Amino acid sequence: MSLNPLQPCRLRHLALAAALSLLGSSAALAQEKVLRIAMTAADIPRTLGQPDQGFEGNRFTGIPIYDALTHWDLSKADAPSVLVPGLAASWAVDAADKTKWLFKLRPGVKFHDGSPLNADAVVWNVNKVLDKAAPHFDASQVGVTASRMPTLKSARKIDDLTVELLTSEPDSFLPINLTNLFMASPAHWEAKLKAVPAATTDPAERAKAAWTAFAADPSGSGPFKVTRFVARERLELAANKAYWDAKRTPRIDKVVLIPMPEANARTAALLGGQVDWIEAPSPDAMPQIQQRGFKIYSNAQPHVWPWQLSFAEGSPWLDKRVRQAANLCVDRGGLKQLLGGMMAEPKGTVPPGHPWWGNPKFDIKTDVKAAQALMTAAGHSAAKPLKVKVQISASGSGQMQPLPMNEYVQQSLKECHFDVQFDVIEWNTLFTNWRKGAKDPSANGANAVNVSFAAMDPFFAMVRFVSTKTFPPVSNNWGYYGNAEVDKLVADARTAFDDKARDAALARLHAHIVEDAPFVWIAHDVGPRAMSAKVKNVVQPRSWFIDIATMTMD
Secondary structure, three states: OOOOOOOOHHHHHHHHHHHHHOOOOHHHHHOOOEEEEEEOOOOOOOOOOOOOOHHHHHHHHHOOOOOOOEEEOOOOOOOEOOEEEOOEEEEEEOOOOOOEEEEEEOOOOEOOOOOEOOHHHHHHHHHHHHOOOOOOOOHHHHHHHHOOOOOEEEEEEEEOOEEEEEEOOOOOOHHHHHHHOOOOOHHHHHHHHHOOOOOOOOHHHHHHHHHHHHHHOOOOOOOEEEEEEEOOOEEEEEEOOOOOOHHHOOOOOEEEEEEOOOHHHHHHHHHOOOOOEEEOOOHHHHHHHHHOOOEEEOOOOOEEEEEEEOOOOOOOOOOHHHHHHHHHHOOHHHHHHHOOOOOEOOOOOOOOOOOOOOOOOOOOOOOHHHHHHHHHHOOOOOOOOEEEEEEEEOOOOOOOOHHHHHHHHHHHHHOOOEEEEEEEEOHHHHHHHHHHOOOOHHHOOOOEEOOOEEOOOHHHHHHHHHOHHHOOOOOOOOOOOOOHHHHHHHHHHHOOOOHHHHHHHHHHHHHHHHHHOOEEEEEEOOOOEEEOOOEEOOOOOEOOOOOOOOOEEO
């Protein structure tokens, strides 16, 4: 089956030309240190505080513009990223009631508009996504936030620099989950609300209008601040020289973000000098990119590229033999060659040697004969193939090269009596559908979905896909997988506040998941990106994210 991009070539080229025309003359750019980035997203990720467009949104309009209570350490290339203090200098769970946490804030932090980032601001930002009665509650931010921290229940000010967070159940994962709650300025939002015309009288409509105005002129506390925003074309960020962390105070004056979903278009923009950095370069262009003096950065990272399977009634994946057969039939070595080596072959969600590995009994590898035997036992053959339908995207954050990759997997599985069809949709729509679930009409009859995901913490790596408490719309258990045994394994991990005990519980959970195979594990990304040699101090961490703030330019 041939997969075609979603838009006619002419429209894509016109959009690209319009975006690049906005970059300005070389002479103007030479007057300041300007870093121009071509993203895989088809649009600018939302700028109002909780980005969309998957984790590419966090990478480019979350982490640079905003701060969270906790941050990922992105300063090392030779070790996994770990959790470090962000706006919270310290935190601790209540020894007597493990649903209560105290977070101590850094003194003196200010938003871009000059207002203080204090306990009131933190409570306000929790309420923007959790308290429907709050005047600034924004339903549009809930999906990409609450699903990433589903146990957070409320926030309460203790004093100006102390906040109490309450969870619905004991949850040792909370500090990790809070890396996704970005702090927007309440004072700046209130100013936008006051500017809403008096003719708009409905409180909900006034709040919506204020958030729209805030997104066009946002205020966070991050190392960069927004100076210009043109929807679907460009976002300009300027260095925040008053940033609270001296190690991350930018030395690059300006960052320009351009949405460019096609790999070939991104590659052409880099080679033509219109941008300095592209995400996910076209694999067959990498030799030319390097020959022209550009640098390719990549690193092992906790990033899974799978098919997530449906367990809804009537799904073709309900038979474990079929699920294991698919995992045994994918030619990952050939796929890696197709990608110019820019992937790692998975053995599960985490690799062997990881603290959560657990030594599962099912070995994910390429064994076509074993796969065929399983399919024959399940009643399928070349004359009677099993029809499956996968909802995929044409591009997007972390999606690597989704069209050629899925097409390759389709051909691999054909050898093992699978008849694979695709429903190709726009990336942000796919990401939204991911939270609606396999039973929702948005699935369009698909019984699998191809959304890559970060696996750097227990909730993101495993819990949200296997707990019966994370069925849609709560979180990302799109396929409605789960049972009492899995829920018990999740509870064991979630209520373990000692690191070693938690790792042991997570290892048992991971082994069970691999053996039961609710995914087809296809690839681990290594995050390839190509940059001009004039971009210096680049650290490609073992993370989905990367820190622009510490980079420099010649």
